[in-house]
Amino acid sequence: MTDNATSSPLEKALARADANLDGSLERFFDLLRIKSISTDPAYKDDCEAAARWLAGQLAELGFDASVRPTGGQPMVLAHEKSAAGTHVLFYGHYDVQPVDPLGEWNSDPFEPKLAPAENGDTHIVARGASDDKGQLLTFVEACRAWREANGALPLPVSILLEGEEEAGSRNLGPFLDATQDELKADVVLVCDTDMWDDQTPAITLMMRGLCGVEIEIEAASRDLHSGVYGGAARNPLQVMATILAGLRDTDGRILLEGFYEGVEELPSQIKELWERLPFDEEAFLNKVGLSVPAGETGRSVLEQIWARPTFEINGITGGYGGEGFKTVIPARASAKVSFRLVGQQDPVRICETFRAYVEARLPADCALRFTVHSSSRATTVSTQNPYLAPTLEALTQEWETEAALSGGGGSIPVINEFKNRLGMDALLVGFARFDNRVHSPNEKYDLSSYRKGIRSWIRILAALS
Amino acid sequence: MTDNATSSPLEKALARADANLDGSLERFFDLLRIKSISTDPAYKDDCEAAARWLAGQLAELGFDASVRPTGGQPMVLAHEKSAAGTHVLFYGHYDVQPVDPLGEWNSDPFEPKLAPAENGDTHIVARGASDDKGQLLTFVEACRAWREANGALPLPVSILLEGEEEAGSRNLGPFLDATQDELKADVVLVCDTDMWDDQTPAITLMMRGLCGVEIEIEAASRDLHSGVYGGAARNPLQVMATILAGLRDTDGRILLEGFYEGVEELPSQIKELWERLPFDEEAFLNKVGLSVPAGETGRSVLEQIWARPTFEINGITGGYGGEGFKTVIPARASAKVSFRLVGQQDPVRICETFRAYVEARLPADCALRFTVHSSSRATTVSTQNPYLAPTLEALTQEWETEAALSGGGGSIPVINEFKNRLGMDALLVGFARFDNRVHSPNEKYDLSSYRKGIRSWIRILAALS
Numbered sequence: 001m002t003d004n005a006t007s008s009p010l011e012k013a014l015a016r017a018d019a020n021l022d023g024s025l026e027r028f029f030d031l032l033r034i035k036s037i038s039t040d041p042a043y044k045d046d047c048e049a050a051a052r053w054l055a056g057q058l059a060e061l062g063f064d065a066s067v068r069p070t071g072g073q074p075m076v077l078a079h080e081k082s083a084a085g086t087h088v089l090f091y092g093h094y095d096v097q098p099v100d101p102l103g104e105w106n107s108d109p110f111e112p113k114l115a116p117a118e119n120g121d122t123h124i125v126a127r128g129a130s131d132d133k134g135q136l137l138t139f140v141e142a143c144r145a146w147r148e149a150n151g152a153l154p155l156p157v158s159i160l161l162e163g164e165e166e167a168g169s170r171n172l173g174p175f176l177d178a179t180q181d182e183l184k185a186d187v188v189l190v191c192d193t194d195m196w197d198d199q200t201p202a203i204t205l206m207m208r209g210l211c212g213v214e215i216e217i218e219a220a221s222r223d224l225h226s227g228v229y230g231g232a233a234r235n236p237l238q239v240m241a242t243i244l245a246g247l248r249d250t251d252g253r254i255l256l257e258g259f260y261e262g263v264e265e266l267p268s269q270i271k272e273l274w275e276r277l278p279f280d281e282e283a284f285l286n287k288v289g290l291s292v293p294a295g296e297t298g299r300s301v302l303e304q305i306w307a308r309p310t311f312e313i314n315g316i317t318g319g320y321g322g323e324g325f326k327t328v329i330p331a332r333a334s335a336k337v338s339f340r341l342v343g344q345q346d347p348v349r350i351c352e353t354f355r356a357y358v359e360a361r362l363p364a365d366c367a368l369r370f371t372v373h374s375s376s377r378a379t380t381v382s383t384q385n386p387y388l389a390p391t392l393e394a395l396t397q398e399w400e401t402e403a404a405l406s407g408g409g410g411s412i413p414v415i416n417e418f419k420n421r422l423g424m425d426a427l428l429v430g431f432a433r434f435d436n437r438v439h440s441p442n443e444k445y446d447l448s449s450y451r452k453g454i455r456s457w458i459r460i461l462a463a464l465s
Numbered sequence: 466m467t468d469n470a471t472s473s474p475l476e477k478a479l480a481r482a483d484a485n486l487d488g489s490l491e492r493f494f495d496l497l498r499i500k501s502i503s504t505d506p507a508y509k510d511d512c513e514a515a516a517r518w519l520a521g522q523l524a525e526l527g528f529d530a531s532v533r534p535t536g537g538q539p540m541v542l543a544h545e546k547s548a549a550g551t552h553v554l555f556y557g558h559y560d561v562q563p564v565d566p567l568g569e570w571n572s573d574p575f576e577p578k579l580a581p582a583e584n585g586d587t588h589i590v591a592r593g594a595s596d597d598k599g600q601l602l603t604f605v606e607a608c609r610a611w612r613e614a615n616g617a618l619p620l621p622v623s624i625l626l627e628g629e630e631e632a633g634s635r636n637l638g639p640f641l642d643a644t645q646d647e648l649k650a651d652v653v654l655v656c657d658t659d660m661w662d663d664q665t666p667a668i669t670l671m672m673r674g675l676c677g678v679e680i681e682i683e684a685a686s687r688d689l690h691s692g693v694y695g696g697a698a699r700n701p702l703q704v705m706a707t708i709l710a711g712l713r714d715t716d717g718r719i720l721l722e723g724f725y726e727g728v729e730e731l732p733s734q735i736k737e738l739w740e741r742l743p744f745d746e747e748a749f750l751n752k753v754g755l756s757v758p759a760g761e762t763g764r765s766v767l768e769q770i771w772a773r774p775t776f777e778i779n780g781i782t783g784g785y786g787g788e789g790f791k792t793v794i795p796a797r798a799s800a801k802v803s804f805r806l807v808g809q810q811d812p813v814r815i816c817e818t819f820r821a822y823v824e825a826r827l828p829a830d831c832a833l834r835f836t837v838h839s840s841s842r843a844t845t846v847s848t849q850n851p852y853l854a855p856t857l858e859a860l861t862q863e864w865e866t867e868a869a870l871s872g873g874g875g876s877i878p879v880i881n882e883f884k885n886r887l888g889m890d891a892l893l894v895g896f897a898r899f900d901n902r903v904h905s906p907n908e909k910y911d912l913s914s915y916r917k918g919i920r921s922w923i924r925i926l927a928a929l930s
Contacts, residue, residue: 038789039789039790039791040787097791098787098789100787167790168790194693212790214790219754221753222753222906222907223569223906224753224904226775226777227675227874227875230770230777231759231761231775231874232759232760232766232770233753234755234757235759235778237780237781238709238713241705241707241709242710245706245709284697285697285698288685288694289685289687290698290699290830291830292829292830294696294699301697304697310696313702313703313783314702314785314790315702315784315786315791315793315795316706316781316783316784316786317786318780318781319779319801320801321782321799321801322563322565323504323505324505325504325632325677325839326504326562326780326801327675327803327875327876329777329779330779333781334786336786340691340692340695340696365756365757365759409692410693410792411692434693439689439690439791440689440793441687442687
């Protein structure tokens with residue numbers, strides 16, 4: 001790095017970030033190698049290792065950093081408040097989704113690989129590359145560059161890294177309550193969302209909520225031979241298929257009583273904004289081998305994925321799934337299903353209505369086990385947030401194109417937790433791409449997302465300081 | 466064994482069978498230890514080992530025995546024709562069903578265990594104990610006892626043991642065609658069916674046919690994040706549930722066009738016979754944790770399981786089935802389903818109709834893979850068969866109670882193959898019990914089935930000679 005006495009702190013930090021890139025990538029790979037799958041108890045030690053690794057990195061950067069135990073995976077909490085000014089709290093999560101089906105990965109999901117991309121970019125391929133290890137490191141590496149270039153950060157920074165975002169964030173609420181004095185800041189920054197497109201950065205204004213439920217239906221006390229019992233014995237897979245098939249009509253509407261209470265039509269202002277956005281429905285679907293929107297009739301794809309609620313079957317298990325054939329009537333069947341929620345839909349009420357719906361359709365001899373895995377409301381970020389304009393401007397400068405205000409189909413329940421428990425608003429700034437294969441085999445993050453993500457945060461820190 | 470000069474050959478053979486029992490059990494255990502799962506290619510060597518073991522046993526008993534290769538698992542074919550008279554061809558199968566869910570077995574499925582039964586009997590617990598290793602050995606051990614007691618068998622005996630009965634018997638037809646001169650006999654004897662109840666033996670007069678089909682539906686080119694794509698992307702599990710749920714109405718009737726063509730009402734003669742049989746519907750269902758018949762409204766349980774066709778879902782696989790939760794829209798879903806057929810229902814036409822039914826309901830962007838695993842017509846044994854009466858009488862003598870003429874819900878496609886390709890009728894004589902957990906964890910065979918099964922065949926050999 002050449003230190004130019006006439007450079008501004010911002011320019012120095014940007015130059016330092018670029019000079020750091022190889023080292024940043026090595027650190028990124030170290031974190032990707034840790035198998036921090038939060039939803040599977042087999043990976044508990046790995047989650048703790050990821051937390052310790054991150055706390056170590058932050059301590060190196062002058063943060064007062066610690067690993068905080070919870071009832072589940074630990075939190076990482078760190079503060080660097082040597083400067084005065086706007087206090088920002090950055091949130092990310094170090095846990096990742098399970099990797100199956102493992103057979104569809106082209107390389108070991110926990111041995112990151114660089115792969116050349118068609119557009120000249122480079123892909124960093126590994127589980128968590130995008131969601132959320134790569135994204136959270138853009139902020140950490142921005143802090144590193146700023147500190148190494150200028151000695152100290154330009155404003156007070158706190159960092160909270162969760163280890164259970166992919167597992168329902170069960171311990172987050174109690175943790176926020178218990179540490180609210182420590183966490184209270186002027187604004188929350190979150191890096192867990194997508195860019196508008198490869199060239200256009202975005203701040204996400206709305207995120208859907210989520211009800212995630214597992215239902216298990218048990219009939220006979222053991223698996224039965226379909227020759228001996230077939231015709232007289234209840235088949236729980238048949239019961240499951242019938243119950244799940246009945247939840248959605250041919251127009252894609254969800255047939256649960258009261259489901260659409262709290263769902264409002266998109267404000268015309270947002271609708272017009274989205275219509276102007278350069279979004280190609282066909283290309284969006286084509287990219288994953290599809291061509292026809294499968295959601296509610298008469299809605300645009302952006303509405304379907306950002307502004308409308310859904311019902312999805314995320315998994316069904318039951319009976320024989322091995323090679324060949326087995327004429328079994330299984331004793332039990334289970335399904336993991338989820339609803340994405342928008343507006344004021346109440347996840348608790350929807351879970352209850354769904355449970356009642358299932359119970360009402362259970363025939364004789366069927367027992368139900370109903371487990372709620374996650375439950376969160378939709379989020380809307382106010383356009384009145386005073387930090388929105390400078391952040392948007394910083395992004396626009398880095399990417400040299402006007403940043404977008406977009407919607408998002410996924411759920412980041414923590415946003416509501418910050419608002420409801422600590423009264424803090426959040427800005428969702430992310431550098432992931434639509435084609436990152438988040439939650440899928442061969443997840444990737446673009447090297448340009450990583451490099452320009454780091455540079456974007458440096459500009460945002462400068463803009464907010 | 467005390468050799469009594471005044472005993473008949475039959476009495477000598479029966480005494481010899483009882484004296485042999487411990488040795489017979491050891492041989493049974495040796496066969497049970499061989500993991501001959503035909504449907505899974507991983508067990509190919511085990512299937513061959515089972516075939517070689519059986520051919521070795523039969524050679525020991527003076528049979529001209531050999532292992533005959535096929536396109537799949539080998540056949541065992543053996544002849545002992547030193548006597549004149551009625552030539553019988555015995556058929557059994559040495560292959561077994563897969564063992565999953567393995568966690569529900571109380572002991573290793575391939576390490577047979579003796580367990581005391583509540584009724585004072587003893588259970589032999591292992592995969593294949595009943596279906597069909599125990600059953601086929603009753604005949605082999607009957608031949609052993611007769612030969613050891615009397616020097617030679619009382620009539621010409623051929624034995625055909627298949628290794629793919631649980632995998633669709635794909636190579637059986639060609640094998641029968643190729644060896645018809647060798648196989649042609651006066652009557653086929655099959656031991657793969659149930660007793661009427663613990664005390665009452667039975668000859669099974671009708672067996673249902675089977676269409677076994679696997680359908681795979683593929684939508685997107687990869688698994689998708691339900692937050693990013695949910696609402697716009699087609700979910701193949703939802704398509705699968707909808708297609709399968711639509712096949713059966715609330716009265717249990719199957720909604721496939723033309724499905725009931727060839728299904729006739731039960732002849733009143735058989736209906737009356739079955740009504741007289743000591744069958745307790747409630748006890749039959751209670752035994753496996755059920756209480757209400759789930760089949761067609763207005764039919765008795767015996768009709769539902771023996772005389773009516775069915776549709777069953779034998780397995781569904783798709784999406785995330787591990788611990789916790791994963792908000793995925795899977796790229797594909799698959800299901801194994803089967804129809805049990807009766808009367809003159811045509812399995813080939815039903816497979817075609819089913820395929821058309823599925824294709825007609827596939828929405829845009831869904832590709833179908835449709836695999837027929839098995840296809841067999843129902844079987845009816847003629848009551849005019851001249852070997853029926855002496856066989857019934859031999860069973861009645863051994864069990865000291867009148868043997869029953871029953872129906873059976875399972876499928877033994879080989880019966881039709883013998884009839885259609887070789888013009889031979891078969892008698893289905895079996896010693897399995899309803900509660901043998903065939904195809905399920907903890908499969909068992911009763912020691913009394915094994916002992917009295919051997920003795921029954923000795924009496925049948927005498928009666929037919």
